Amino acid sequence: MPEGNTIMKISAFDIRPGNILEYEKGLWRVLKTDFVKPGKGGAFMQVEMKNIETGTKTNTRFRSEEKMEKAVVEPRTMQFLYMDTNGYVFMDNESYEQMTLSAELLEGQTGYLLPNTEIQVNMHNDRPIGVELPPVVVLEVVESEPAIKGQTATGSYKPAKVETGITVMVPQFVNSGEKIRVNTVDGSYIDRA
Numbered sequence: 001m002p003e004g005n006t007i008m009k010i011s012a013f014d015i016r017p018g019n020i021l022e023y024e025k026g027l028w029r030v031l032k033t034d035f036v037k038p039g040k041g042g043a044f045m046q047v048e049m050k051n052i053e054t055g056t057k058t059n060t061r062f063r064s065e066e067k068m069e070k071a072v073v074e075p076r077t078m079q080f081l082y083m084d085t086n087g088y089v090f091m092d093n094e095s096y097e098q099m100t101l102s103a104e105l106l107e108g109q110t111g112y113l114l115p116n117t118e119i120q121v122n123m124h125n126d127r128p129i130g131v132e133l134p135p136v137v138v139l140e141v142v143e144s145e146p147a148i149k150g151q152t153a154t155g156s157y158k159p160a161k162v163e164t165g166i167t168v169m170v171p172q173f174v175n176s177g178e179k180i181r182v183n184t185v186d187g188s189y190i191d192r193a
Contacts, residue, residue, distance in 0.1 A: 008069070008070045008071075008072050009067045009068070009069060009070070010067065010068050010070045011064070011065075011066075011067060011068070012044070012045040012047075012062035012063065012064055012065075012066045012067075012068055013035070013045060013064060015030055015033050015045055015047055015062070015068060015070075016030065016033065016185070017030050017031060017032060017033060017108075017185055018030060018109075018130060018131070018132045018133065019070055020052070020070065020071040020073055020122060020124065020129055020130060021049065021068050021069060021070055021071065022069040022070070022071050023049070023060075023068070023069070026051050026052070026053060026054070027051070027052040027053065027071055027124065027129060028049035028050065028051055028052065028058070029049065029050050029052055029129065029130050030047055030048070030049050031048045031049060031050055031057070031107065031108055032047070032048040032108075033045055033046070033047050033048075034046040034047075036061075042063055042064055042065075043064050044061045044062060044063050044064060045061070045062045045064070046059065046060075046061055047059070047060050047061075047062060050107065052105075052129050052130070055104065071124055071129075073122035073123060073124050073129065074122070074123040074124070075120045075121070075122055075123075075132070076092060076093075076094075076120070076121050076122075076123055077093045077094075077118055077119075077120060077121075078090040078091055078092050078093060078099070078118070078119055078120075078121045079091045079093060079116060079117070079118055079119070080113050080114070080115060080116070080117050080118075080119050081098070081115060081116070082115055083110075083113075084100075086100050086102075087100045087101055087102040087103055087105075087106075088100065088101050088102075088103065088106060088110065088113060090119065090121055093118070099121070099128060101121070101128055101131070105128070105129075105130060106130070106131060109131060109133055109184070110164070111162075111164045111165060111166030111187070112133050112137045112139075112164065112166075112182070112184045113133075113164065114137065114139070114163070114164065117137070119131050119132070119133065119134075120132040133184040134184065135183065135184060135185065136181050136182065136183060136184065136190060137181070137182055137184055138179050138180070138181055138182075138193040139162040139163055139164060139168070139179065139180060139182055140162060140163045140177070140178070140179050140180075141160045141161070141162055141168075141170070141174060141175065141176050141177065141178050141179070141180060142161050142162060142163050142176060142177075143160065143161040143176055144158060144159070144160035144161070144170065144174060144175060144176050145158050145159075146175065147172040147173055147175070148172070156171075156172055157169040157170060157171060157172070157189075158170060158171075158172060160174060160176075160180075162180070162182070166187065168180065168182055168187060168188070168189050169188070169189060170189045171189070174189075174192065178192055178193075179192070179193040180192055180193055181193045
């Protein structure tokens with residue numbers, strides 16, 4: 001990739017969590033996006049972002065016709081090894097070099113990291129600025145209330161704690177010890193794995 005060509009324009013509707021945007025002279029990691037179509041006026045994208053350098057968060061509205069500058073990042077495939085007191089340790093699949101990323105940098109994503117999983121770590125000017133998770137991960141349920149007899153309604157969900165420590169709302173029939181597939185964008189249950 002030629003130097004200097006580090007910006008790509010994308011439409012506001014194409015913004016996804018994990019994207020890195022160049023906005024107001026800073027690099028921002030997208031945490032959450034919400035498409036809003038009000039009764040009157042044009043649709044817009046409500047975007048929660050966190051500045052990579054300063055850690056400040058902002059909630060910004062982008063109109064549908066706005067073009068955003070997405071920082072072109074160099075994706076590197078790395079393996080998540082383990083977590084220690086300094087953060088999350090990854091190993092570069094090509095150079096075998098290890099790199100520690102802080103929990104702050106991975107905010108909102110650590111609940112989907114399993115040891116020995118391949119993850120895409122995004123580099124910008126040779127420094128890690130975030131990770132892109134696979135769209136779906138398989139996690140084991142470690143704690144969930146047993147299904148209540150007679151409660152077979154398909155619409156009723158219960159909280160289940162998974163091996164990484166996060167809680168996922170699952171249907172009544174899912175029990176501890178089962179593996180489930182979870183959407184990493186919104187943390188929702190997809191199905192049993």
